[in-house]
Amino acid sequence: MARRGSSSPFPSLPVVAWQPGLPVHGSSTWVVVVGEQDGLPAAAKEAGGRLGVDLDRLLEVQRATGFTPSAGATAAYPLLTGEVTEILLVGAGDGSANDLRHAGAAIARFGRGKDELTTVVAEGIDDAALQAFAEGVVLGSFSYTQKTVDAGKPAVGTVTLTDGSADKRQPVIDRGVVIGRTGWLARQLAITPSNEKDPSWLAARATEVAAATGLEVTVWDEKKLAADGFGGILAVGQGSTRPPRLIRLDYVPKGATKKTPYVVLVGKGITYDTGGLSLKPREGMVSMKRDMTGGGSVIATLSALRDLGANVRVTGLVCAAENMPSGTAYRPDDVIRHFGGRTTEVKNTDAEGRLVLADGLAYAVQELKPDVLVDIATLTGAIKVSLGAMLYGGMFATDDALADNLADAGRVSGEELWRMPLPAEYEDLISTPIADSVNSSKGPGSITAALFLKAFAGDLPWAHLDLSSIAESPADRFEYSVGATGAGARLLSTWLASETPTSGIG
Known part of the structure; x- marks a missing residue:
């Protein structure tokens, strides 16, 4: 059940980490969690400015091609220049804990085979929703196989979460991971x-x-x-x-x-x-x-x-x-x-x-x-x-x-x-x-x-x-x-x- 060579009875889970403020250096894939009512998080717009991407325009284009911010919906957009090569929009539905759990799971599935994802959530996300989001990241990463060929991609290594604030929220995330x-x-x-x-x-x-x-x-x-x-x-x-x-x-x-x-x-x-x-x-x-x-x-x-x-x-x-x-x-x-x-x-x-x-x-x-x-x-x-x-x-x-x-x-x-x-x-x-x-x-x-x-x-x-x-x-x-x-x-x-x-x- 644990990673080969480990003495732990528990599986090797993704690391889910809280980042106060926007990361100066993020991963090559940034994830933006979009609510049905609130739209883009404020921190996402700031991140988009750093990346040279008009995220409001990107969301508008994705909506026109069928993306809706329902819980767990996803739309990926490649970037042709810069260290960040990809932006993923993920629907948070009504922003409830249950919908945020679905969003976390969708991010984990998308992240298979990747070392790290940087994820921007709405500022002021409450503890229940943040905990559920972390639960979803863990649960959506689950896989089991005894295949010897084409065993599939491993779970994402690290998902870093931020709302752009200076708040320290790691204990809430840790509870969700458990x-x-x-x-x-x-x-x-x-x-x-x-x-x-x-x-x-x-x-x-x-x-x-x-x-x-x-x-x-x-x-x-x-x-x-x-x-x-x-x-x-x-x-x-x-x-x-x-x-x-x-x-x-x-x-x-x-x-x-x-x-x-x-x-x-x-x-x-x-x-x-x-x-x-x-x-x-x-x-x-x-x-x-x-x-x-x-x-x-x-x-x-x-x-x-x-x-x-x-x-x-x-x-x-x-x-x-x-x-x-x-x-x-x-x-x-x-x-x-x-x-x-x-x-x-x-x-x-x-x-x-x-x-x-x-x-x-x-x-x-x-x-x-x-x-x-x-x-x-x-x-x-x-x-x-x-x-x-x-x-x-x-x-x-x-x-x-x-x-x-x-x-x-x-x-x-x-x-x-x-x-x-x-x-x-x-x-x-x-x-x-x-x-x-x-x-x-x-x-x-x-x-x-x-x-x-x-x-x-x-x-x-x-x-x-x-x-x-x-x-x-x-x-x-x-x-x-x-x-x-x-x-x-x-x-x-x-x-x-x-x-x-x-x-x-x-």
């Missing part, structure tokens, strides 16, 4: 092919992250899982020759006391999902290497909390298994005993994610006793039917303040959530005379899955994030590249690093 890094890391974990990625591989990556960021890490192997009674994780993983793992990461902020709020995150870590004996069709298996997106996002989130100065204690639990058919695989009609003793009758081995999450939730309730409990998963295809693709992730919650705080973080991070209902009337759909519940029903699939998990969350304020609807991008668009999106890492990092993430909860 948030962007969580999305990059979660995406890279999710996109790694499953012939390389199995539960022990995921545990090894989490251990590397913990060592680099000052986290405590504990890993349960299959023997310890059996000894401690994690029946759901063991059942799902027993069909594979590559055994399951439970990964625990712990973050404690500096100066923490007994009164410091405590949050537990539980992530689905299915490193490949064939459906087990309830075998998926071939088309349904494609992209199932990213069925551990929830677990990867938990790892990525924990990796950022110290850099972001989060003031809550956080434990991340990643319930990792590979769901395979074999002579040792679990079967429909099996009864599983989860951590803590609750039982589940299996009706569909392809409803495996909730079985591993159930163990993690039960462990959190009985052993960790947090103030807030959140699980995150690519859990159901049904949420895509409800919400479509790439706009909203599904959220179920037992606490209104928790739901509001997560929704706010979703809007800020660009990973938006839509709250779904948890009607008790549907609980009969997962009832059975054989066990405490069944793991699958013919009812509304995302809701009954959430109701199944709710029983394991006890009386804690709890939220379930079903992000299958935003886990895969069909194309390179804005801050996403085609394939796995690493959904949830930016959302959770933004929430936990806010000033009062647990405000009003309980």
Whole structure:
């Protein structure tokens, strides 16, 4: 994941730097960020004068040929003389943080293969928009390939930002880079092919992250899982020759006391999902290497909390298994005993994610006793039917303040959530005379899955994030590249690093 020869578990990201005042010597490519309402930044006009370019006239010409300053739109203009050889106009839309994130990503894509870009933004850009812009530069730089020929251009080396003022804004940019890094890391974990990625591989990556960021890490192997009674994780993983793992990461902020709020995150870590004996069709298996997106996002989130100065204690639990058919695989009609003793009758081995999450939730309730409990998963295809693709992730919650705080973080991070209902009337759909519940029903699939998990969350304020609807991008668009999106890492990092993430909860 890191640059060859590096001991860091993190990828090599572009350098995003703030320059007070206009640079005396910039790069050979200057980028001008243009808003729909405000037009050219004042500093850009000054820069154009230095370059001998009438940028107002250039913008007028580009508009005439179809350029509009919508978020992420680009138009390049070559210069025939001087040290600067190219000017790029990039649309900032309405100037909101979300649109500036799109603009940053567009600049990163344009900058592939270049050593440096000098970028002029509007004077007085607020902190939220500047941070989002830096996030976009990082996210738009993402690529993953194992090609040995035509591997594509590397990410831009450095993007220098300025609004022409003497202000010092590097801490805001650094925060954006860290948030962007969580999305990059979660995406890279999710996109790694499953012939390389199995539960022990995921545990090894989490251990590397913990060592680099000052986290405590504990890993349960299959023997310890059996000894401690994690029946759901063991059942799902027993069909594979590559055994399951439970990964625990712990973050404690500096100066923490007994009164410091405590949050537990539980992530689905299915490193490949064939459906087990309830075998998926071939088309349904494609992209199932990213069925551990929830677990990867938990790892990525924990990796950022110290850099972001989060003031809550956080434990991340990643319930990792590979769901395979074999002579040792679990079967429909099996009864599983989860951590803590609750039982589940299996009706569909392809409803495996909730079985591993159930163990993690039960462990959190009985052993960790947090103030807030959140699980995150690519859990159901049904949420895509409800919400479509790439706009909203599904959220179920037992606490209104928790739901509001997560929704706010979703809007800020660009990973938006839509709250779904948890009607008790549907609980009969997962009832059975054989066990405490069944793991699958013919009812509304995302809701009954959430109701199944709710029983394991006890009386804690709890939220379930079903992000299958935003886990895969069909194309390179804005801050996403085609394939796995690493959904949830930016959302959770933004929430936990806010000033009062647990405000009003309980």
